Amino acid sequence: EAGVAQSPRYKIIEKRQSVAFWCNPISGHATLYWYQQILGQGPKLLIQFQNNGVVDDSQLPKDRFSAERLKGVDSTLKIQPAKLEDSAVYLCASSRQGANEAFFGQGTRLTVV
Amino acid sequence: RKEVEQDPGPFNVPEGATVAFNCTYSNSASQSFFWYRQDCRKEPKLLMSVYSSGNEDGRFTAQLNRASQYISLLIRDSKLSDSATYLCVVNRAEGFKTIFGAGTRLFVKA
Numbered sequence: 250e251a252g253v254a255q256s257p258r259y260k261i262i263e264k265r266q267s268v269a270f271w272c273n274p275i276s277g278h279a280t281l282y283w284y285q286q287i288l289g290q291g292p293k294l295l296i297q298f299q300n301n302g303v304v305d306d307s308q309l310p311k312d313r314f315s316a317e318r319l320k321g322v323d324s325t326l327k328i329q330p331a332k333l334e335d336s337a338v339y340l341c342a343s344s345r346q347g348a349n350e351a352f353f354g355q356g357t358r359l360t361v362v
Numbered sequence: 363r364k365e366v367e368q369d370p371g372p373f374n375v376p377e378g379a380t381v382a383f384n385c386t387y388s389n390s391a392s393q394s395f396f397w398y399r400q401d402c403r404k405e406p407k408l409l410m411s412v413y414s415s416g417n418e419d420g421r422f423t424a425q426l427n428r429a430s431q432y433i434s435l436l437i438r439d440s441k442l443s444d445s446a447t448y449l450c451v452v453n454r455a456e457g458f459k460t461i462f463g464a465g466t467r468l469f470v471k472a
Contacts, residue, residue, distance in 0.1 A: 284462075291366075291449055291462030292406065305459065340405060349394050349453065351460075353405035 251275065253354035255341050261360045267329035270357045274322070274343030280304075282351060283316055283326050284340040292340055298324065299346065331361045365389055365461045366452050372467040379440045383466045385433045385450030394453040395426055397435050399446045400465065406449055409435075440470045 254273040262268050274281050279300050284292035295314065297305040301321040309316070313332070318324040328335055338358050344351040368385045375381050387395075395412040410417065412424040412433050423436040433450055450463035 289370075289464070291464045293462070294460065297459070349396070349411065350408050353407070355405050 253341055253343050253352055255339075255354035255357055257357055258355065259358050259360075261362060262331055264333055264361050265330040267327065268331055268359065269325050269327045270339050270341075270359075272324045272326070272341030272354060274324070274341070275352055277345065278343035278352075279321070279346040280344045280348075280351075281318055281324050282342040282344075283324070284342065284353075286338045286340055286356070288337070295326070328359075331359075333361050335359060336361045363388060364464075366450055366463040368450050368463040368466050370464060370466060372469055374469045374471065375440055377440055377442060377470055377472055379470075380436065380438045381440060381468065382437075383435045383448055383450075383468075385435075385463055387431050387433070387450075387452045387461075389452070389454060389461075390431065392431075392452045392454055395433050396451040396453070397422075397424060397433075398449040398451055398462075400449055401446045406462075409448070437468075440468075442470050442472060444468060445470045 256271050281298045283295045286292040295309045296316045298318045301318045316326045338356040340353050340356045342351040342353045366387050397409040398406040399409045400406040410419050412426045414426050416425045421438045425434045447465040447467050449465045452461045
């Protein structure tokens, strides 16, 4: 079974620029999550999708972050404009509906300079 | 106060040692609990679920104390390959609606 795919693996941008991350979840997984992990901290949930609907985006900084999952499969997370404090690893995860385990992708390491 | 708190460590132990990590959570409505392992620059992976009755998987034992709102992980006979960050995860509701702790770093040395 293929795992969660993310791209790019690394991205370096200047502050105020825009960036987008892509995630392809495990086939058949209805639930998709985007997490932000800052160095030395645990992952923080940014947004959770159930199929193509948003379940929880309470911690998503909506003035600069946006995410979509139009067809209930792939998802993109965008930051516009980026700030220095957005430097982190962005992890995508997926799970079967109602399941208690999520599987993570390898993440995208973003550096904002 | 953070919803899930862990001792960040690091714990430095020799091979063969027994080491225990604790994690406390503040939301009494939390329903399910897990330990995830995260190797350096890698993604988190499920180590084990934690049940009220306690559960064991080889050298790893997890315990849950709902009354005191803490979770523990015990690693016996530590191996060099156990070196990693161990993340305590608390699930607020059905499915996977989670809060991660900041993690406890473990270094096992020869």
